[in-house]
Amino acid sequence: MKTRLALFALLVGIAFSCSQQPKPEEGDPIDDQPQERVQSELVLLMLQMEAHIKSLKERQGRGDSVLPADFIDYAGMLTLATTRGMNRDAAFDKNAIDWMNQLKALTEAAGSDQKEIYNGLINSCVACHKNYCPGPVKRIEKLHI
Numbered sequence: 001m002k003t004r005l006a007l008f009a010l011l012v013g014i015a016f017s018c019s020q021q022p023k024p025e026e027g028d029p030i031d032d033q034p035q036e037r038v039q040s041e042l043v044l045l046m047l048q049m050e051a052h053i054k055s056l057k058e059r060q061g062r063g064d065s066v067l068p069a070d071f072i073d074y075a076g077m078l079t080l081a082t083t084r085g086m087n088r089d090a091a092f093d094k095n096a097i098d099w100m101n102q103l104k105a106l107t108e109a110a111g112s113d114q115k116e117i118y119n120g121l122i123n124s125c126v127a128c129h130k131n132y133c134p135g136p137v138k139r140i141e142k143l144h145i
């Protein structure tokens, strides 16, 4: 499972980043450079969050409920190293804490309320991303039920 997660993180990490890379002009020397990118600790945490939330979506798709044991503390959002140039501020911290409260609420809610709370959780991912990391917004929106 760990290996699968790491592999997933690797594949996803190559394909996405916060900002959409502008396409280099034809003949631009950048064309010949491999596009390497070091993933920050926060990006690695995000990839775990994404895989986790996706598994909760699949579970709900099968008609099963999310359970209290599904809660994972992602407080690392507040402290882990970010990509250089990415600044966390008070609004970021508030969004991160709201997000974690919504995840907690989802895991404790009655099955019949879970769809609405889950979609609110995804809106909270999107809200933060619009402000701090717009690249993956479209992809995150696909997590809605």
Ligand code: HEC
Pocket (backbone or CB within 6 Å): 012, 013, 016, 017, 018, 040, 041, 042, 043, 046, 047, 049, 050, 053, 077, 081, 082, 083, 086, 092, 093, 095, 096, 097, 099, 121, 122, 124, 125, 126, 128, 129, 132, 133, 136, 140, 143
């Ligand atoms: C409180 C703000 C916040 C929340 C909530 C949040 N993200 Fe993020 N996310 C970020 C930031 C900032 C980065 C970039 C971190 C960096 O570059 O160091 C990021 C990075 C990512 C990446 C990696 C992008 C890349 O560079 O390859 C993915 C994928 C992602 N987030 C998905 C999600 C998903 C899915 C959710 C909800 C389940 C979520 N995020 C919730 C702020 C947030």
